[in-house]
Amino acid sequence: MMKPNHRPCVGVMLLNEAGQAFIGRRRPKGPQDRVASPYEWQMPQGGIDAGEAPFEAALRELFEETNVRSVALLGESVDWLSYDLPLDSSMRWKGRYVGQSQKWFAMRFTGSESEIDIHRPGGGGHAPEFDAWRWETPARLPALVVPFKRKVYEGVLEEFARLI
DSSP, X not given: OOOTTEEEEEEEEEEOTTSOEEEEEEOOSSGGGOOOTTTTEEOOEEEOOTTOOHHHXXXXXXXXXHOOOOEEEEEEOSSOEEEEOOTTOTTSGGGTOSEEEEXXXXXXXXXXXXXXXXXXXXXXXXXXXXXXXXXXXGGGHHHHSOGGGHHHHHHHHHHHGGGO
């Protein structure tokens, strides 16, 4: 269930043939958005547009952040996973939201790595979200994300353990 005052979002656990997950290093949007190493990594995620179904949003966000379209759906989280932003966060959308509620999707990457383009994602029409990327062992993901998102990542791993 989505929490009140939470921005509706999606997340994508993109898995390669070896069962590793795609992670990108977040490109800071300004000096207030800098995150200490090693917590600057995350899986693709983003908001759901008005009238958009969660799976459609997941495919769109994945393309906008990675340029990837070659995927096969493996699974969808049963529940919405939520986190609150820190009280001192400049990311609180001017008081509109206190956090995000996310519907997560596990997808198998079926393309060639040459399809992945974080510098000109989504055909070049979107500002890059990431400045680096790699494949990572899923069990390591919670240690690489900002601490306030850690429980969500642990929930994603639990939800998709049978698919990895």
